[in-house]
Amino acid sequence: MSTDEPSSSTEHHGHEHHEVEGPGYPTPAAMRTESEREKTAFVMAPRVGMQNDGHDLVGVVDVDPDSETYSEIIDTVEMPNKGDELHHFGWNACSSSCHAEGLARQYLVVPGQRSSRIHVIDAEDPRNPEMVKVIEPEEVFEHDLSAPHTVHCVPGGKIVISMLGDAEGELPGGFLQLDQDDFSIDGHWEADRGAMEMNYDYWYQPRHDVLISSEWAAPNTYYPGFDLDDVEAGKYGDSIHVWEWEDREHVQTLEFGEQGHIPLEVRMSHNPEETQGYVGAALSSNVIRFWEADDGSWDWEVVIDEDAREHEDWDMPVPPLITDLLLSLDDQYLFFANWLHGDVRMYDVSDSANPRLVDQVWAGGLFGDRQSIQGEPIRGSPQMLQLSRDGKRLYWTTSLFSSWDNQFFPDIAEEGSLMLKADVYPDEGRMELDEEFLVDFGDAPGGPARAHEIRWPGGDCTSDVWR
Amino acid sequence: MDSDADSFAVELVWADGRSETLTVAPDEVILDVAAASDVALPYGCRFGACATCTGKVVHGSVSHVKPPRGLKESALDEGYALLCVATPTTDCRVRVGHEIQAAVVGTPWK
Numbered sequence: 001m002s003t004d005e006p007s008s009s010t011e012h013h014g015h016e017h018h019e020v021e022g023p024g025y026p027t028p029a030a031m032r033t034e035s036e037r038e039k040t041a042f043v044m045a046p047r048v049g050m051q052n053d054g055h056d057l058v059g060v061v062d063v064d065p066d067s068e069t070y071s072e073i074i075d076t077v078e079m080p081n082k083g084d085e086l087h088h089f090g091w092n093a094c095s096s097s098c099h100a101e102g103l104a105r106q107y108l109v110v111p112g113q114r115s116s117r118i119h120v121i122d123a124e125d126p127r128n129p130e131m132v133k134v135i136e137p138e139e140v141f142e143h144d145l146s147a148p149h150t151v152h153c154v155p156g157g158k159i160v161i162s163m164l165g166d167a168e169g170e171l172p173g174g175f176l177q178l179d180q181d182d183f184s185i186d187g188h189w190e191a192d193r194g195a196m197e198m199n200y201d202y203w204y205q206p207r208h209d210v211l212i213s214s215e216w217a218a219p220n221t222y223y224p225g226f227d228l229d230d231v232e233a234g235k236y237g238d239s240i241h242v243w244e245w246e247d248r249e250h251v252q253t254l255e256f257g258e259q260g261h262i263p264l265e266v267r268m269s270h271n272p273e274e275t276q277g278y279v280g281a282a283l284s285s286n287v288i289r290f291w292e293a294d295d296g297s298w299d300w301e302v303v304i305d306e307d308a309r310e311h312e313d314w315d316m317p318v319p320p321l322i323t324d325l326l327l328s329l330d331d332q333y334l335f336f337a338n339w340l341h342g343d344v345r346m347y348d349v350s351d352s353a354n355p356r357l358v359d360q361v362w363a364g365g366l367f368g369d370r371q372s373i374q375g376e377p378i379r380g381s382p383q384m385l386q387l388s389r390d391g392k393r394l395y396w397t398t399s400l401f402s403s404w405d406n407q408f409f410p411d412i413a414e415e416g417s418l419m420l421k422a423d424v425y426p427d428e429g430r431m432e433l434d435e436e437f438l439v440d441f442g443d444a445p446g447g448p449a450r451a452h453e454i455r456w457p458g459g460d461c462t463s464d465v466w467r
Numbered sequence: 468m469d470s471d472a473d474s475f476a477v478e479l480v481w482a483d484g485r486s487e488t489l490t491v492a493p494d495e496v497i498l499d500v501a502a503a504s505d506v507a508l509p510y511g512c513r514f515g516a517c518a519t520c521t522g523k524v525v526h527g528s529v530s531h532v533k534p535p536r537g538l539k540e541s542a543l544d545e546g547y548a549l550l551c552v553a554t555p556t557t558d559c560r561v562r563v564g565h566e567i568q569a570a571v572v573g574t575p576w577k
Contacts, residue, residue, distance in 0.1 A: 049568065219517065
């Protein structure tokens with residue numbers, strides 16, 4: 001199935017023995033080997049907190065090297081309001097609904113992190129996406145939730161969005177459920193929130209009846225910027241939460257303490273037989289592995305422990321700040337970004353409890369030797385990652401969050417952030433920065449923008465879940 | 468500009484020296500009046516949580532119509548205000564721009 005052409009619409013379904021039915025792939029290996037190379041990318045491009053502020057946009061980036069517009073922003077969808085802070089986004093349907101009749105991976109659900117407004121974009125034509133629905137913040141606040149973050153489609157015709165705050169921007173958060181048919185709000189996904197107060201990212205494994213969620217902080221804590229006093233006051237997260245998927249109940253808290261301050265992105269193995277995953281503790285700069293023990297409870301340990309580093313301009317040692325991580329579709333490699341230090345790391349996780357560092361690319365940040373590419377200063381540092389389905393190209397953007405950017409990499413507010421790429425050689429366990437590839441969101445139509453999460457038409461290793 | 472005894476003059480001042488003066492009625496918040504006057508100010512949540520719209524009141528005073536949850540007591544004491552939920556109580560002058568928010572929280576830079 002081509003993944004960059006308009007997606008096969010429902011009329012193609014119903015052939016009794018059609019090779020690929022529904023919106024996804026039957027296995028992670030099928031997605032890795034049978035999908036085509038990515039030709040375009042959807043990139044969140046917020047303008048909140050920019051010097052010349054404007055409306056946020058979804059950018060379409062040409063990533064086809066045979067195209068005349070390679071590495072350019074070829075289309076944009078501008079948000080109808082200002083101040084959304086587009087951040088993470090997801091599909092109406094993915095491989096978790098692989099054999100669902102009449103369902104297509106067609107719509108992007110695009111929340112505003114600050115506004116709590118939720119946009120639905122028809123991406124049937126990946127080069128010309130169109131806004132089709134806007135859920136206004138007031139409709140979200142009615143459910144005493146705010147600050148939408150991670151979007152996953154889930155089996156049963158639903159979409160579940162992690163919500164970080166209540167209607168006042170305070171704790172607790174929760175999960176908002178939408179209907180896949182008309183994107184109306186059903187209400188809370190969770191039946192029993194238990195001990196969970198903070199929320200951030202989540203992943204789920206329906207085969208094992210589990211959802212794992214992580215913690216950032218209350219919106220009114222992290223929205224205004226990063227303040228160490230808030231960490232000392234216990235206002236930032238240090239735990240992940242285990243939920244029973246079917247019953248939608250919180251069942252266990254894994255508290256990391258000092259070893260796991262600000263656990264952000266959660267990535268479980270793509271292989272649906274596996275019962276383990278990784279979470280990046282941003283501030284502690286540890287990668288923590290979690291797994292289901294023999295008795296059915298979940299356990300954890302730090303498997304990668306990075307050190308803070310002295311910098312002559314800083315009052316304190318600089319933590320690497322692991323802000324994003326991902327697993328290749330074959331679950332062989334773990335990549336993560338050290339947003340303050342300035343490097344992307346590649347680990348062999350074929351022995352899942354014993355990750356082995358195999359390569360590292362430096363670009364920007366506080367310690368990167370390479371501070372420019374094609375003559376353009378690298379504003380920011382490796383942050384939001386996306387890997388090609390075949391595992392051979394790693395792309396990333398350099399903005400984290402408007403208020404945090406403005407503290408740590410203030411140039412982004414004036415000139416925008418960048419999208420970069422490394423070529424990955426999985427058979428050799430190495431990667432290399434591709435100096436020919438640069439997308440400068442400083443040149444975005446309508447003025448400079450930040451750049452955040454990246455997705456491919458057709459799905460990717462940070463969106464799709466297998467049952 | 469029509470003078471209205473119940474309204475206040477709010478002078479917005481940017482770092483580059485540019486300034487704009489708005490007339491803000493008692494039931495209005497500064498950000499809404501700016502938006503209606505095509506004066507671009509940074510903002511996000513519009514309910515006092517995110518502090519993207521932080522300004523610094525350097526003359527006069529404002530009050531908040533909703534709790535300014537995105538600012539700590541110390542910042543409020545220093546005159547910072549959230550313009551999405553702030554209404555003037557006197558004529559005032561407010562420093563604005565995207566960089567004010569980062570100044571409130573500070574950075575670990577020496």
